[in-house]
Amino acid sequence: MTRDGGRAHGKAHPNSRGSEAGANRSSGNDGTGRADGRGRRRRGGGPSIAALDLGTNNCRLLVARADADGFFVIDAFSRVVRLGEGLAETGRLSQGAMDRALSALSVCADRLRKHRVQRFRAIATEACRRAENHREFLDRVRDETGLYLDIIQPEEEARLAVAGCAPLFDTRAEHLLVFDIGGGSTELIWVDLAKTTPQRRKSLLMALAHGASRSDRARAAAQHIADWVSLPVGVVTLQEKYNHIADDTEKFEAMQKHVADLIVPFAKNHCEPTAERLSRMQLLGTSGTITTLAGVHLDLERYSRRAVDGLWIASSAVDRVIERLVGMNGEQRAAIPCIGEDRSTNLMSGAAILRAILRAWPTERVRVADRGLREGMLYGLIQDAAERRQRRGRPSSR
Numbered sequence: 001m002t003r004d005g006g007r008a009h010g011k012a013h014p015n016s017r018g019s020e021a022g023a024n025r026s027s028g029n030d031g032t033g034r035a036d037g038r039g040r041r042r043r044g045g046g047p048s049i050a051a052l053d054l055g056t057n058n059c060r061l062l063v064a065r066a067d068a069d070g071f072f073v074i075d076a077f078s079r080v081v082r083l084g085e086g087l088a089e090t091g092r093l094s095q096g097a098m099d100r101a102l103s104a105l106s107v108c109a110d111r112l113r114k115h116r117v118q119r120f121r122a123i124a125t126e127a128c129r130r131a132e133n134h135r136e137f138l139d140r141v142r143d144e145t146g147l148y149l150d151i152i153q154p155e156e157e158a159r160l161a162v163a164g165c166a167p168l169f170d171t172r173a174e175h176l177l178v179f180d181i182g183g184g185s186t187e188l189i190w191v192d193l194a195k196t197t198p199q200r201r202k203s204l205l206m207a208l209a210h211g212a213s214r215s216d217r218a219r220a221a222a223q224h225i226a227d228w229v230s231l232p233v234g235v236v237t238l239q240e241k242y243n244h245i246a247d248d249t250e251k252f253e254a255m256q257k258h259v260a261d262l263i264v265p266f267a268k269n270h271c272e273p274t275a276e277r278l279s280r281m282q283l284l285g286t287s288g289t290i291t292t293l294a295g296v297h298l299d300l301e302r303y304s305r306r307a308v309d310g311l312w313i314a315s316s317a318v319d320r321v322i323e324r325l326v327g328m329n330g331e332q333r334a335a336i337p338c339i340g341e342d343r344s345t346n347l348m349s350g351a352a353i354l355r356a357i358l359r360a361w362p363t364e365r366v367r368v369a370d371r372g373l374r375e376g377m378l379y380g381l382i383q384d385a386a387e388r389r390q391r392r393g394r395p396s397s398r
Helices: 095-114 126-130 134-145 154-168 198-210 216-222 235-241 248-269 275-279 288-297 315-326 330-334 340-360 373-391
Strands: 048-054 058-067 070-080 119-124 175-181 186-192 225-231 281-286 312-314 365-369
Touching: 048 095, 048 373, 058 095, 058 373, 070 095, 070 373, 095 134, 119 126, 119 373, 126 134, 154 175, 154 186, 154 198, 154 225, 154 281, 154 365, 154 373, 175 288, 175 340, 186 248, 198 216, 198 373, 225 248, 235 248, 235 340, 248 315, 248 340, 275 281, 281 288, 281 340, 288 315, 288 340, 288 365, 312 315, 315 340, 315 365, 330 340
Parallel strands: 048 119, 175 281, 281 365
Antiparallel strands: 048 058, 058 070, 175 186, 186 225, 312 365
Protein backbone atom coordinates (compact mmCIF):
# COMPACT_ATOMS: atom_id res chain seq x y z
CA MET A 1 0.00 0.00 0.00
CA THR A 2 1.49 3.31 -0.98
CA ARG A 3 1.12 6.71 0.59
CA ASP A 4 0.87 9.82 -1.60
CA GLY A 5 1.61 13.25 -0.19
CA GLY A 6 0.70 12.24 3.35
CA ARG A 7 -2.67 10.90 2.27
CA ALA A 8 -3.79 7.30 2.32
CA HIS A 9 -4.06 6.53 -1.37
CA GLY A 10 -3.32 3.29 -3.17
CA LYS A 11 -4.54 -0.18 -4.03
CA ALA A 12 -6.22 -2.54 -1.63
CA HIS A 13 -3.87 -5.00 0.02
CA PRO A 14 -4.05 -8.38 -1.75
CA ASN A 15 -4.29 -10.22 1.56
CA SER A 16 -7.06 -8.15 3.15
CA ARG A 17 -9.20 -10.28 5.44
CA GLY A 18 -12.85 -10.91 4.71
CA SER A 19 -15.60 -10.26 7.22
CA GLU A 20 -19.34 -10.45 7.45
CA ALA A 21 -20.99 -9.07 4.34
CA GLY A 22 -23.38 -6.19 4.13
CA ALA A 23 -23.88 -3.11 6.23
CA ASN A 24 -26.21 -2.13 9.02
CA ARG A 25 -27.34 0.82 7.00
CA SER A 26 -26.67 1.74 3.40
CA SER A 27 -25.49 5.23 2.59
CA GLY A 28 -24.18 7.29 -0.28
CA ASN A 29 -26.93 7.12 -2.91
CA ASP A 30 -27.77 3.59 -1.76
CA GLY A 31 -25.00 2.56 -4.13
CA THR A 32 -27.06 3.45 -7.18
CA GLY A 33 -27.19 7.17 -7.71
CA ARG A 34 -25.20 10.30 -8.32
CA ALA A 35 -23.42 12.52 -5.86
CA ASP A 36 -25.74 15.37 -6.74
CA GLY A 37 -28.77 13.46 -5.48
CA ARG A 38 -30.47 12.98 -8.87
CA GLY A 39 -30.38 9.20 -8.39
CA ARG A 40 -29.49 8.50 -12.03
CA ARG A 41 -27.50 5.28 -12.56
CA ARG A 42 -24.49 5.77 -14.80
CA ARG A 43 -22.12 3.21 -16.28
CA GLY A 44 -18.64 3.31 -17.73
CA GLY A 45 -16.30 6.13 -16.79
CA GLY A 46 -12.78 6.08 -15.44
CA PRO A 47 -11.05 4.07 -12.73
CA SER A 48 -12.75 3.52 -9.38
CA ILE A 49 -11.96 5.89 -6.53
CA ALA A 50 -12.99 5.55 -2.90
CA ALA A 51 -13.21 7.38 0.41
CA LEU A 52 -13.23 5.79 3.87
CA ASP A 53 -14.16 7.63 7.06
CA LEU A 54 -13.58 5.97 10.43
CA GLY A 55 -15.31 8.08 13.04
CA THR A 56 -15.95 7.76 16.74
CA ASN A 57 -19.19 5.87 16.15
CA ASN A 58 -19.29 4.74 12.51
CA CYS A 59 -17.14 3.30 9.75
CA ARG A 60 -18.24 4.46 6.29
CA LEU A 61 -17.02 3.77 2.77
CA LEU A 62 -17.97 5.13 -0.65
CA VAL A 63 -16.69 3.68 -3.92
CA ALA A 64 -17.31 5.82 -7.01
CA ARG A 65 -16.28 6.71 -10.54
CA ALA A 66 -15.68 10.24 -11.72
CA ASP A 67 -17.59 11.75 -14.63
CA ALA A 68 -18.02 15.19 -16.18
CA ASP A 69 -20.47 16.31 -13.47
CA GLY A 70 -18.61 15.00 -10.42
CA PHE A 71 -18.89 11.32 -9.54
CA PHE A 72 -21.41 8.52 -9.29
CA VAL A 73 -21.42 5.95 -6.50
CA ILE A 74 -21.05 2.27 -7.33
CA ASP A 75 -20.84 0.85 -3.80
CA ALA A 76 -21.35 1.98 -0.22
CA PHE A 77 -20.88 0.58 3.25
CA SER A 78 -21.71 1.85 6.73
CA ARG A 79 -21.51 0.16 10.11
CA VAL A 80 -21.82 1.34 13.70
CA VAL A 81 -18.53 0.33 15.38
CA ARG A 82 -18.54 2.50 18.56
CA LEU A 83 -14.77 3.03 18.35
CA GLY A 84 -14.91 5.77 20.97
CA GLU A 85 -16.82 3.73 23.55
CA GLY A 86 -15.26 4.36 26.97
CA LEU A 87 -12.62 6.70 25.54
CA ALA A 88 -13.68 9.71 27.61
CA GLU A 89 -13.14 7.74 30.82
CA THR A 90 -9.93 5.87 30.00
CA GLY A 91 -8.27 7.96 27.29
CA ARG A 92 -7.70 4.75 25.32
CA LEU A 93 -9.41 2.72 22.61
CA SER A 94 -10.71 -0.49 24.18
CA GLN A 95 -9.90 -3.94 22.81
CA GLY A 96 -13.55 -4.55 21.92
CA ALA A 97 -13.86 -1.20 20.13
CA MET A 98 -10.73 -1.84 18.09
CA ASP A 99 -11.94 -5.33 17.18
CA ARG A 100 -15.29 -3.97 15.99
CA ALA A 101 -13.59 -1.31 13.88
CA LEU A 102 -11.15 -3.83 12.40
CA SER A 103 -14.03 -6.10 11.41
CA ALA A 104 -15.68 -3.23 9.52
CA LEU A 105 -12.38 -2.10 7.98
CA SER A 106 -11.80 -5.62 6.70
CA VAL A 107 -15.10 -5.41 4.83
CA CYS A 108 -13.97 -2.08 3.39
CA ALA A 109 -10.63 -3.56 2.26
CA ASP A 110 -12.44 -6.42 0.53
CA ARG A 111 -14.71 -3.98 -1.32
CA LEU A 112 -11.75 -1.85 -2.41
CA ARG A 113 -10.16 -4.96 -3.86
CA LYS A 114 -13.41 -6.15 -5.44
CA HIS A 115 -13.85 -2.86 -7.32
CA ARG A 116 -10.14 -2.64 -8.18
CA VAL A 117 -9.96 0.81 -6.65
CA GLN A 118 -6.88 2.61 -7.90
CA ARG A 119 -6.92 5.72 -5.72
CA PHE A 120 -8.55 6.24 -2.38
CA ARG A 121 -8.25 8.14 0.85
CA ALA A 122 -8.87 6.72 4.31
CA ILE A 123 -9.19 9.00 7.33
CA ALA A 124 -9.80 8.71 11.07
CA THR A 125 -11.18 11.53 13.20
CA GLU A 126 -11.85 12.41 16.84
CA ALA A 127 -11.53 9.03 18.55
CA CYS A 128 -8.09 8.42 17.07
CA ARG A 129 -7.06 12.03 17.66
CA ARG A 130 -7.75 11.65 21.37
CA ALA A 131 -6.71 8.07 22.09
CA GLU A 132 -3.34 7.48 23.78
CA ASN A 133 -3.03 4.13 22.00
CA HIS A 134 -3.97 5.33 18.52
CA ARG A 135 -0.60 4.26 17.09
CA GLU A 136 -1.13 0.69 18.29
CA PHE A 137 -4.53 0.69 16.60
CA LEU A 138 -3.25 2.15 13.31
CA ASP A 139 -0.50 -0.47 13.23
CA ARG A 140 -3.09 -3.23 13.68
CA VAL A 141 -5.19 -1.75 10.89
CA ARG A 142 -2.19 -1.70 8.57
CA ASP A 143 -1.05 -5.22 9.46
CA GLU A 144 -4.48 -6.88 9.40
CA THR A 145 -6.21 -5.06 6.53
CA GLY A 146 -3.44 -3.37 4.55
CA LEU A 147 -5.14 0.01 5.00
CA TYR A 148 -3.32 3.17 6.08
CA LEU A 149 -5.51 5.56 8.06
CA ASP A 150 -4.69 9.25 8.05
CA ILE A 151 -5.70 10.99 11.30
CA ILE A 152 -6.91 14.41 10.18
CA GLN A 153 -7.17 17.55 12.27
CA PRO A 154 -10.51 19.29 13.02
CA GLU A 155 -9.75 22.11 10.56
CA GLU A 156 -9.43 19.70 7.64
CA GLU A 157 -12.48 17.78 8.84
CA ALA A 158 -14.46 21.03 8.69
CA ARG A 159 -13.26 21.83 5.16
CA LEU A 160 -14.09 18.36 3.86
CA ALA A 161 -17.58 18.48 5.39
CA VAL A 162 -18.34 21.79 3.67
CA ALA A 163 -16.95 20.61 0.32
CA GLY A 164 -18.90 17.36 0.48
CA CYS A 165 -22.15 19.21 1.12
CA ALA A 166 -21.54 21.93 -1.50
CA PRO A 167 -24.08 20.60 -4.05
CA LEU A 168 -26.85 21.22 -1.49
CA PHE A 169 -25.97 24.88 -0.97
CA ASP A 170 -28.67 27.35 -2.00
CA THR A 171 -26.64 29.91 -3.95
CA ARG A 172 -29.12 32.66 -3.09
CA ALA A 173 -27.92 32.51 0.52
CA GLU A 174 -25.06 34.78 1.56
CA HIS A 175 -24.12 32.93 4.74
CA LEU A 176 -23.89 29.21 5.35
CA LEU A 177 -23.64 27.37 8.65
CA VAL A 178 -22.69 23.72 8.22
CA PHE A 179 -22.85 21.47 11.28
CA ASP A 180 -21.52 17.94 11.47
CA ILE A 181 -22.55 16.04 14.60
CA GLY A 182 -20.03 13.24 15.01
CA GLY A 183 -19.43 10.60 17.63
CA GLY A 184 -16.72 12.44 19.54
CA SER A 185 -16.99 16.03 18.36
CA THR A 186 -19.30 18.45 16.57
CA GLU A 187 -17.99 20.75 13.87
CA LEU A 188 -19.63 24.13 13.23
CA ILE A 189 -18.44 25.97 10.12
CA TRP A 190 -19.53 29.51 9.31
CA VAL A 191 -19.07 30.46 5.64
CA ASP A 192 -19.45 34.06 4.48
CA LEU A 193 -20.15 34.37 0.74
CA ALA A 194 -21.80 37.80 0.80
CA LYS A 195 -19.10 39.32 -1.43
CA THR A 196 -19.12 36.45 -3.92
CA THR A 197 -21.49 36.27 -6.88
CA PRO A 198 -24.14 33.52 -6.61
CA GLN A 199 -22.73 31.83 -9.74
CA ARG A 200 -19.35 31.23 -8.06
CA ARG A 201 -20.50 30.24 -4.57
CA LYS A 202 -21.01 26.51 -5.05
CA SER A 203 -17.78 25.93 -6.97
CA LEU A 204 -15.84 27.81 -4.29
CA LEU A 205 -17.19 25.50 -1.60
CA MET A 206 -16.26 22.40 -3.60
CA ALA A 207 -12.70 23.74 -4.00
CA LEU A 208 -12.25 23.31 -0.23
CA ALA A 209 -11.88 19.56 -0.87
CA HIS A 210 -8.37 20.24 -2.14
CA GLY A 211 -7.12 21.68 1.13
CA ALA A 212 -6.39 25.29 2.03
CA SER A 213 -2.87 25.27 0.58
CA ARG A 214 -3.11 22.92 -2.40
CA SER A 215 -4.23 25.41 -5.10
CA ASP A 216 -5.13 29.04 -5.71
CA ARG A 217 -8.81 28.10 -5.83
CA ALA A 218 -8.57 26.26 -2.54
CA ARG A 219 -6.82 29.18 -0.86
CA ALA A 220 -9.45 31.58 -2.19
CA ALA A 221 -12.23 29.31 -0.94
CA ALA A 222 -10.65 28.97 2.51
CA GLN A 223 -10.77 32.73 2.96
CA HIS A 224 -14.57 32.52 2.95
CA ILE A 225 -14.62 30.31 6.04
CA ALA A 226 -15.11 33.16 8.49
CA ASP A 227 -14.99 30.95 11.57
CA TRP A 228 -15.23 27.34 12.64
CA VAL A 229 -15.10 25.38 15.86
CA SER A 230 -14.81 21.75 16.86
CA LEU A 231 -16.95 21.33 19.97
CA PRO A 232 -15.64 18.58 22.30
CA VAL A 233 -18.97 16.76 22.31
CA GLY A 234 -20.45 14.16 20.00
CA VAL A 235 -23.23 11.58 20.26
CA VAL A 236 -21.00 9.08 22.09
CA THR A 237 -19.08 11.41 24.39
CA LEU A 238 -22.16 13.42 25.37
CA GLN A 239 -24.16 10.27 26.11
CA GLU A 240 -21.37 8.93 28.32
CA LYS A 241 -20.98 12.25 30.13
CA TYR A 242 -24.63 12.21 31.25
CA ASN A 243 -25.17 8.46 31.50
CA HIS A 244 -25.56 8.81 35.28
CA ILE A 245 -28.94 10.57 34.87
CA ALA A 246 -31.69 7.95 34.82
CA ASP A 247 -34.63 10.09 33.71
CA ASP A 248 -34.53 10.54 29.91
CA THR A 249 -36.19 13.96 29.92
CA GLU A 250 -33.89 15.30 32.61
CA LYS A 251 -30.88 13.86 30.82
CA PHE A 252 -31.92 15.41 27.52
CA GLU A 253 -32.35 18.88 29.04
CA ALA A 254 -28.96 18.64 30.78
CA MET A 255 -27.24 17.60 27.55
CA GLN A 256 -28.90 20.38 25.56
CA LYS A 257 -27.90 23.04 28.11
CA HIS A 258 -24.32 21.83 28.14
CA VAL A 259 -24.05 22.09 24.35
CA ALA A 260 -25.82 25.47 24.31
CA ASP A 261 -23.21 26.84 26.71
CA LEU A 262 -20.42 25.58 24.45
CA ILE A 263 -21.97 27.27 21.40
CA VAL A 264 -22.26 30.77 22.91
CA PRO A 265 -18.63 31.92 22.37
CA PHE A 266 -18.65 30.78 18.74
CA ALA A 267 -21.97 32.46 17.97
CA LYS A 268 -20.82 35.75 19.52
CA ASN A 269 -17.52 35.75 17.65
CA HIS A 270 -18.46 36.06 13.97
CA CYS A 271 -21.90 34.61 13.42
CA GLU A 272 -24.25 36.02 16.03
CA PRO A 273 -27.76 35.15 14.80
CA THR A 274 -29.25 38.59 14.17
CA ALA A 275 -32.60 38.80 12.40
CA GLU A 276 -30.95 40.23 9.28
CA ARG A 277 -28.34 37.49 9.18
CA LEU A 278 -30.88 34.72 9.73
CA SER A 279 -32.89 35.97 6.75
CA ARG A 280 -29.86 35.58 4.45
CA MET A 281 -28.36 32.34 5.77
CA GLN A 282 -28.73 28.63 5.16
CA LEU A 283 -28.44 26.04 7.90
CA LEU A 284 -27.19 22.70 6.59
CA GLY A 285 -26.72 19.60 8.73
CA THR A 286 -24.79 16.44 8.00
CA SER A 287 -24.61 13.42 10.30
CA GLY A 288 -26.49 10.31 11.30
CA THR A 289 -28.50 12.34 13.80
CA ILE A 290 -30.22 14.69 11.40
CA THR A 291 -30.65 12.09 8.64
CA THR A 292 -32.24 9.68 11.11
CA LEU A 293 -34.57 12.36 12.47
CA ALA A 294 -35.50 13.29 8.90
CA GLY A 295 -36.39 9.65 8.20
CA VAL A 296 -38.60 9.61 11.30
CA HIS A 297 -40.20 12.88 10.19
CA LEU A 298 -41.02 11.32 6.81
CA ASP A 299 -42.34 8.19 8.57
CA LEU A 300 -40.22 5.96 6.34
CA GLU A 301 -40.64 2.22 6.79
CA ARG A 302 -37.03 1.81 5.68
CA TYR A 303 -34.35 4.47 5.57
CA SER A 304 -33.89 5.90 2.08
CA ARG A 305 -31.04 8.20 1.23
CA ARG A 306 -32.88 9.39 -1.87
CA ALA A 307 -35.77 10.58 0.27
CA VAL A 308 -33.59 12.24 2.91
CA ASP A 309 -30.55 13.71 1.18
CA GLY A 310 -31.29 17.32 0.19
CA LEU A 311 -34.55 17.45 2.13
CA TRP A 312 -35.64 20.85 3.43
CA ILE A 313 -37.35 20.43 6.78
CA ALA A 314 -38.96 23.11 8.93
CA SER A 315 -37.14 23.69 12.21
CA SER A 316 -40.50 23.41 13.97
CA ALA A 317 -40.96 19.94 12.45
CA VAL A 318 -37.54 18.87 13.76
CA ASP A 319 -38.61 20.11 17.20
CA ARG A 320 -41.78 18.02 17.05
CA VAL A 321 -39.86 14.87 16.13
CA ILE A 322 -37.42 15.45 18.98
CA GLU A 323 -40.22 16.06 21.50
CA ARG A 324 -41.90 12.86 20.36
CA LEU A 325 -38.71 10.82 20.82
CA VAL A 326 -37.87 12.37 24.20
CA GLY A 327 -41.24 11.13 25.44
CA MET A 328 -40.40 7.52 24.50
CA ASN A 329 -38.24 4.96 26.26
CA GLY A 330 -35.27 3.28 24.62
CA GLU A 331 -37.21 0.25 23.42
CA GLN A 332 -39.89 2.40 21.80
CA ARG A 333 -37.29 4.48 19.97
CA ALA A 334 -35.44 1.37 18.80
CA ALA A 335 -38.69 -0.03 17.37
CA ILE A 336 -38.98 2.87 14.90
CA PRO A 337 -37.79 1.51 11.52
CA CYS A 338 -35.45 4.41 10.71
CA ILE A 339 -33.73 4.19 14.09
CA GLY A 340 -33.16 0.60 15.17
CA GLU A 341 -31.23 -0.67 18.17
CA ASP A 342 -27.76 0.46 17.06
CA ARG A 343 -28.75 4.11 16.63
CA SER A 344 -31.24 4.38 19.47
CA THR A 345 -28.52 4.39 22.15
CA ASN A 346 -26.93 7.68 21.11
CA LEU A 347 -29.75 9.30 19.14
CA MET A 348 -31.00 11.47 21.98
CA SER A 349 -27.56 12.90 22.70
CA GLY A 350 -27.36 13.79 19.00
CA ALA A 351 -30.83 15.29 19.18
CA ALA A 352 -29.74 17.41 22.16
CA ILE A 353 -26.84 18.79 20.12
CA LEU A 354 -29.15 19.47 17.18
CA ARG A 355 -31.74 21.19 19.38
CA ALA A 356 -29.04 23.46 20.84
CA ILE A 357 -27.90 24.43 17.33
CA LEU A 358 -31.45 25.16 16.16
CA ARG A 359 -32.07 27.29 19.24
CA ALA A 360 -28.86 29.24 18.66
CA TRP A 361 -29.70 29.88 14.98
CA PRO A 362 -33.53 29.80 14.74
CA THR A 363 -33.90 29.68 10.98
CA GLU A 364 -37.27 28.69 9.56
CA ARG A 365 -35.87 25.54 7.97
CA VAL A 366 -32.76 23.40 7.74
CA ARG A 367 -31.45 21.30 4.86
CA VAL A 368 -30.49 17.68 5.48
CA ALA A 369 -27.35 16.19 3.95
CA ASP A 370 -26.67 12.45 3.79
CA ARG A 371 -23.18 13.29 2.63
CA GLY A 372 -20.11 15.00 4.02
CA LEU A 373 -16.52 13.86 4.64
CA ARG A 374 -16.48 11.00 2.16
CA GLU A 375 -17.90 13.11 -0.66
CA GLY A 376 -15.41 15.84 0.19
CA MET A 377 -12.56 13.34 -0.06
CA LEU A 378 -13.83 12.12 -3.44
CA TYR A 379 -13.93 15.67 -4.78
CA GLY A 380 -10.37 16.09 -3.55
CA LEU A 381 -9.23 12.93 -5.36
CA ILE A 382 -10.88 14.17 -8.57
CA GLN A 383 -9.19 17.58 -8.26
CA ASP A 384 -5.82 15.91 -7.59
CA ALA A 385 -6.18 13.81 -10.75
CA ALA A 386 -7.13 16.87 -12.82
CA GLU A 387 -4.04 18.75 -11.62
CA ARG A 388 -1.77 15.83 -12.48
CA ARG A 389 -3.23 15.72 -16.01
CA GLN A 390 -2.64 19.44 -16.40
CA ARG A 391 0.96 19.13 -15.22
CA ARG A 392 1.53 16.44 -17.83
CA GLY A 393 0.02 18.69 -20.50
CA ARG A 394 -2.99 16.43 -21.07
CA PRO A 395 -6.60 17.62 -21.34
CA SER A 396 -8.30 18.03 -17.96
CA SER A 397 -11.72 16.87 -19.17
CA ARG A 398 -12.92 13.50 -17.96
